Amino acid sequence: MLSLLAATAAASEPIQWAELGLRPYLFEIGSFQLRYYSLAYLLGILFAYWHLSKMIKSPGAPLAQRHADDLFFYCTLGVILGGRLGYAAFYQPELFGGVELFQLWNGGMSFHGGVIGVLVAISWVAWRGGLNWLRVCDYIAVNVPIGYMLGRIANFINGELYGRPVEGDVPWAMVFPGGGDLARHPSQLYQAGLEGLLLGVLLIALFWKTRARYRAGLLVGIFTVGMGLGRFVNEFFREPDAHLAYVVAETGLSRGQWLSLPMIAVGVAVMIYALMKPPVGGKKTPSKPLAA
Structure with a gap:
């Protein structure tokens, strides 16, 4: 697929998504299909559990x-229920009151709704265990971008969820089924790279290579700002x-951009709060005596 993508990108014609040989499932047995979207959720949750451990x-x-x-159990529920309910609330309120609300296989999940669902799950586990809620959020936030x-x-x-028509010469522009004959941005890959890989690498590096994890709220603040800016x-x-x-x-602005603005504001506020508080378990540096 990569060789075809590179060869087509070098040509003047836009890439035809249909010619990449992609299909929505990894394999099928009878009527059962292991779909990549389901596999992405599964691998993302398993990575988060492994790395959190x-x-x-x-x-x-x-x-x-x-x-x-x-957290593995309740956050999984939070992602699924919050993502679906958030999609219905933010994007398609008509889903409420019908069986379509529960038909997850038809698509329709909201990232912002999933975040709310995970926050509820963290709150429940932190309250039951007497944990520092903000620091637990830090540890969870590090693992979200990879999923x-x-x-x-x-x-x-x-x-699906392809981009807008391109303006000018964009070598990697693609024609997607359902998107007409217009060459479009592969915006799914933009989001995977910016809000996913780049933010994930940054947070993981900050956790393991710095003392950011001792500043309660700093990592989740960076995550919230990064996700909000990336989505915007x-x-x-x-x-x-x-x-x-x-x-x-x-x-x-799009609905997603309007939902991202409060994310950015909240993230900045949390980062400021984290930087103003002393590190958890940190020792205060003794002040120097005033010169005579």
């Missing part, structure tokens, strides 16, 4: 393995949902 073995961890096990990256790659493999920027390249195109026409 390594993180809590480092000095100063705010939770134990039993708490990580509880997000896998989800956006799955969107690309499915040929990438929405300029992503095609708005057809039933929400009026939001862009009326306000100049």
Whole structure:
């Protein structure tokens, strides 16, 4: 696939997504299909659990393995239920009151709703275990972008959530099924790279290579700002949902961008709070005596 992508990108014609040989499932047995979107959720959750289990073995961890096990269960529920309910609330309120609300296989998950669901799950586990809620959020936030990256790659493999028509010469522009004959931005890959891989590498490096984890709220603040900014920027390249195109026409911004603005504001506030507080377990530096 990569060789075909590179060869086509060098040509003057846009890349035809249909010629990349992609399909939405890894394999099928009878009527069962292991779809990449489901696999992305599974691998993202498994990575988060594995990496969190390594993180809590480092000095100063705010939770134990039993708490990580509880978080694995409740955060999974939070992602699925919050993502679906958030999609219905923010994008398609008509789903409420019908069986379509529970038909997850038809697509429709909200990142912002998933975040809310995870925050509720963390709050429940932290309250039951008497844990520092903000520091638990730090540890969870480090693991989210990698799962997000896998989800956006799955969107690309499915040929869905494609970008807006390109303006000018964009060598990697693609024609997606359902998007007409227009060459479009592969915005799923932009999001996978910026909000997923780049932010994930940054947070993991900050956790393991610096003392950022001792500043309660710093990592989750960076995550929130990074996700909000990344989503705000990438929405300029992503095609708005057809039933929400009026939001862009009326306000100049998409629904996703409006939802990202409070994320950025909250993230900045949390970062400032974290930097103003002394590090957890940190020692105060004795002040120097005034010169005579």
